Amino acid sequence: MKTELSLNNLYPDSSIIVKYQDDYQRSTFLKRISDFKKDPIGKNKVVFLGNSITNGLRRYSSEFDRSDIVNRGIDGDFSLAMLQRINEIIYYKPKAVFILIGINDFFTDLTMIPEVTPEFVSKNILKAAETIKNGSPKTIVYLQTILPINAQQYQDKLMKDTGYGYNWLEPNFEININEQVIETNKILRKNITFPVVDLHPLFIENNNVMNKMYSTDGIHLNKRGYLKWINKILPILNTH
16 A cells, blocks of 8 residues: 655654665765755755765856755765655655756676666666656656766875775776766666656766866866856756
């Protein structure tokens, strides 16, 4: 029997266990969920759903010049965890949802979790979109392609800040994160149900890596990167 949504069951509680979620991710997840409870989406909104890249978009909210944008980004979030927080979106039935998730699924030693593949991640992303659409049929759900990373830029900053790096970010490591991103994006683009906002090509330089001019550390966006993203989606936003 389908559970009816009410204000009492919109958010995951603190006892939730999400597979692959480490201690840092769990802590930030629960903290942001607590914030969401205090500041619900509300009606007739546009929701940005994702990880720290989406969360950082809050710093540039004035660029949208509109008051109906709601940010649901959580630092460290990944596709399985995002699936646990869809109820709030369904309940408030926003005009549109923009999903950007997936890089944290891949940002680890993938030889230790061989089941986390482009097929696995894209399936979770599409399931999130389908769950929202089934619960809120009038909501337009946009899938944004996952951004590339610049592993060398990240490693350089990590070495400077901490004195160590990750072997799984080395160029010769057997599973390449950017290749996983590319394959996941291919699957997202092939879907015929949800419109795709293709961000990935906007941020790449040689060898499909993140262009340093758009990033603070090889993963997260700087102001120039956020403005590039915003300029891409503004024409779409203006239709809502």
